[in-house]
Amino acid sequence: MEWQGDPHSDLPFEEWKRTKRLQRPAEPFTVRRVDPDRIQHVTVYTDTVDKAQDGERHPVFTPADARFAGFFRTAEAGAVRRGEWDRRLLPFDEYLPYVGLRRHFVDGVDWEDTRYYRNIVDCITGGSPLWGCETEAEFRDRCGDIDRLYDRIDREGYRPASELREGKLRYDEIAVNVGRDGHLLFNDGKHRLSVAKLCDVDDVPVRVIVRHQRWVAESDREFPSE
Numbered sequence: 001m002e003w004q005g006d007p008h009s010d011l012p013f014e015e016w017k018r019t020k021r022l023q024r025p026a027e028p029f030t031v032r033r034v035d036p037d038r039i040q041h042v043t044v045y046t047d048t049v050d051k052a053q054d055g056e057r058h059p060v061f062t063p064a065d066a067r068f069a070g071f072f073r074t075a076e077a078g079a080v081r082r083g084e085w086d087r088r089l090l091p092f093d094e095y096l097p098y099v100g101l102r103r104h105f106v107d108g109v110d111w112e113d114t115r116y117y118r119n120i121v122d123c124i125t126g127g128s129p130l131w132g133c134e135t136e137a138e139f140r141d142r143c144g145d146i147d148r149l150y151d152r153i154d155r156e157g158y159r160p161a162s163e164l165r166e167g168k169l170r171y172d173e174i175a176v177n178v179g180r181d182g183h184l185l186f187n188d189g190k191h192r193l194s195v196a197k198l199c200d201v202d203d204v205p206v207r208v209i210v211r212h213q214r215w216v217a218e219s220d221r222e223f224p225s226e
Contacts, residue, residue, distance in 0.1 A: 028077030029171050031160065032223055033203040034184065036196045041089040042186045043070050043177050070187035071210045073175045082213040086179030097190040098197070105150055105198055111143045150195050158196055160205040173205045180214040182224035 071079070092098055100116020103109040111117045121136045133139040162170045174189035174196075186193060187209045196204045208223060215224070 027222070028209070029207065030222075031162075031171070031173055031205045031207055033205050034176075036193060036201055036204050039174075039176060039184045039186050039193060039206075040092055041183070042092055042095050043085060044088060044090045044095075070175065071177065073188050073207075073209050077207075077209050079210050080213050080216050081210050085210075086177070086181075086183075086185060086212050089185065092186055092193075092197075095186075095190070098194040101146070101150075101191065101194040102198060105195075111140070117143070146191050146195070149191060150199070153195050153201065154199045158192075158199075158201045158204050171207065173207045175209045176206050177209055178211040178215055178224060180212040182215055182219065184224070 071081075096116050096119060100111075100114040103114045103116075104111055117139075120130055120133075120139055123130055124133055124136065124139060130139070131142060133142055161172045165172060172189075174193050175187040177185045177187050179185050184206075193204065211222075
């Protein structure tokens with residue numbers, strides 16, 4: 001079989017670089033520190049997809065009380081994705097987990113009296129375990145873990161996973177996506193980001209999961225500056 005060469009070799013150099021960049025995923029395990037206030041919106045969708053007019057399959061927007069958000073942090077890590085996923089957003093301060101933590105830690109409301117707690121318990125008792133919790137008692141213990149997380153961050157500041165965990169969990173940082181405009185969009189790590197915001201932490205370590213194709217095409221950087 002005759003070798004055909006690089007199909008992009010006849011493109012102008014800058015266009016060639018741009019095309020190559022669109023084909024190549026970013027380094028998915030690079031950790032960067034950012035002001036948590038830069039993360040203002042949530043990428044919210046389910047694993048159900050619709051088919052847009054451009055023929056691409058895109059995530060379907062879900063309601064504000066959705067329990068799941070974001071791309072798969074391992075399978076999608078470093079990917080470049082086109083489509084409208086960065087337009088289907090929810091303000092982070094309206095995201096149910098953040099609202100629940102704010103009600104508990106700022107307003108002094110018991111976990112059991114927050115909508116977030118009731119939402120999760122309804123899911124668990126309906127036959128859908130979450131975070132390894134199959135009973136309300138197990139989720140109540142999980143809320144105790146969040147209490148301890150808040151106390152530690154409030155007392156010691158935010159420490160990266162590399163200082164707290166071993167093995168692959170040392171890369172388990174707050175995960176974000178980069179939208180077409182270069183905005184950072186929340187992907188995973190809702191409790192940690194919520195606590196960081198509530199404790200007014202200056203910066204937190206993050207990993208980028210997905211970048212929008214349009215931002216990659218128009219930028220020479222893998223990560224947007226402030």
